[in-house]
Amino acid sequence: MFTIDTMSSEVINSLPDILKDVIEKFGSDKASNLVSKLGGRTYWVAEGRTPKARERRKQLAEMIGEDVEGFINKRYQGKEIYIPRMKRIETLARHRRINVKAEELLGEGKPIRAVVTQLANEFAMSERSLWNILKQHGSVSEGA
Structure with a gap:
């Protein structure tokens, strides 16, 4: 939401x-x-x-x-x-949920690749799309 x-x-x-x-x-x-x-x-x-x-x-x-x-x-x-x-808002909200969940999983010590794989399954998205979302937010570095 x-x-x-x-x-x-x-x-x-x-x-x-x-x-x-x-x-x-x-x-x-x-x-x-x-x-x-x-x-x-x-x-x-x-x-x-x-x-x-x-x-x-x-x-x-x-x-x-x-x-x-x-x-x-x-x-x-x-x-x-x-x-x-309101596709734009829905997309922004989804990206926000992805970033919050990623930060939570990274905070638990999970490796970034495992986090991306888990999020790909949860959000029914490609791993490439998730990498792009996480990079935009700054959750991962450009070299990841």
Whole structure:
């Protein structure tokens, strides 16, 4: 999950208002859940006046939680909103998790090659990609 602490100000400023609002009110985990469930979609926020609209609200609440659904409904009721996939944030969050895990394993005394092999399995990535991520972060030297 991404957190506000691990995002650069450039990334935070590029977030759409809906995500900024959800992060501010409920935290980054709820925003991440919203992105994972509805990312890449345009969503009409139902007012809930008809049975069909109430059913849409209920379905949304089951996906993202009643608290977030209620907030979105109150704030954006009767409007169309777009929830982007936020691939950049997902990638940054994944890289952060990789680096945290790598530092943890290196701190336990595991050799870097064993760490990369383990992370490749855990994150379903190639070892080459992991080496590049770790080098960008500075977890390994260029000569490793």
